[in-house]
Amino acid sequence: MTTTVFPSSAEADAILLGPDSVAWQRASDVRLYLVMAYALLLQVAHPTVGAGVRDYSDFERRPWSRLLRTIDYVTLLVYGGPRAIPAGRRLRELHRGFRGVREDGRRYHALEPDAYAWVHATLIDAYVTGHAHFGTPMTAEETERFYSEYRRLGRLIGVRERDLPPTWSAFRDYFERMSTEELAGNESVDRVLRAIRRVPPPPGAVPELLWRAVRIPAADALRLGGVGPMAPELRARLGIAWSWRDELRLRALGAASRTLGPVLPTRLRVTGPAQLRWREQAIARGPLGSPSEPG
Numbered sequence: 001m002t003t004t005v006f007p008s009s010a011e012a013d014a015i016l017l018g019p020d021s022v023a024w025q026r027a028s029d030v031r032l033y034l035v036m037a038y039a040l041l042l043q044v045a046h047p048t049v050g051a052g053v054r055d056y057s058d059f060e061r062r063p064w065s066r067l068l069r070t071i072d073y074v075t076l077l078v079y080g081g082p083r084a085i086p087a088g089r090r091l092r093e094l095h096r097g098f099r100g101v102r103e104d105g106r107r108y109h110a111l112e113p114d115a116y117a118w119v120h121a122t123l124i125d126a127y128v129t130g131h132a133h134f135g136t137p138m139t140a141e142e143t144e145r146f147y148s149e150y151r152r153l154g155r156l157i158g159v160r161e162r163d164l165p166p167t168w169s170a171f172r173d174y175f176e177r178m179s180t181e182e183l184a185g186n187e188s189v190d191r192v193l194r195a196i197r198r199v200p201p202p203p204g205a206v207p208e209l210l211w212r213a214v215r216i217p218a219a220d221a222l223r224l225g226g227v228g229p230m231a232p233e234l235r236a237r238l239g240i241a242w243s244w245r246d247e248l249r250l251r252a253l254g255a256a257s258r259t260l261g262p263v264l265p266t267r268l269r270v271t272g273p274a275q276l277r278w279r280e281q282a283i284a285r286g287p288l289g290s291p292s293e294p295g
Helices: 009-015 022-026 030-044 047-056 063-079 081-094 113-134 140-157 168-181 187-197 208-227 232-238 244-258 272-278 280-285
Strands: 099-101 107-109
Touching: 009 140, 022 063, 022 113, 022 140, 030 047, 030 113, 030 187, 030 208, 030 244, 047 099, 047 107, 047 113, 047 187, 063 081, 063 140, 063 272, 063 280, 081 140, 113 140, 113 168, 113 208, 113 244, 140 168, 168 232, 187 208, 208 244, 272 280
Parallel strands: none
Antiparallel strands: 099 107
16 A cells, blocks of 8 residues: 555644544534535536546445445544544545546546545535535634644545645635536536435335435435535536525525524534444444455
């Protein structure tokens, strides 16, 4: 395994976060589930990432399994302490074999620095944007601290310091450039949108009538939270329809979610540690916990 992109042991220890960090306090608010599809759509709109998802992902057949593994990853990164260091290395190694041809005919590799860093960048933006729309908006100081903390976490998965800008304001310029010059509609964007509409029942004993009752409003909320925070120009670039009715419903959903802030208990504002305890055995068996199991 190539290790040159990773920090030294001492550097890695200094990158790890604790309860006094902004990321610890902000990265697992239950209301952020509303922007899960937002981050995913931004990721797959990158031609290399979209091609990799097209060629190697089975999220349409196993959406709940893939969702939980994604949550495992982001939770480990922020709340896992020393466990985040080997997990980050295994995540990068997992992507080493992902190669193919993009829709534009160019060959791709999942570890291309710009594409690999873009995935990490979308998570940063999703946290800040998610809180602005549905959670407790971050102050300018909190945003800068959060960006610095989460950017450094990228080192644990092999995102080099030079791959993302050093400040939040520079990151906004980078994000705008990526949105207007690199992202584009593709097969994976369409697949994600279809999956939101047709998500199957979660594993377990969920009565069919109950699932029918909640699936449509849940899918609608995921679509609003996934598409609504995008700039209108990006939605148009990706070929995603958006109406004034959608905009009004997004604003209503955001207002309702933000009003929960003063009464939301701490266990729902910071769910990461409990999530890790719940998923401890599954993480140990999965690709982040075992270097021998394929993804």
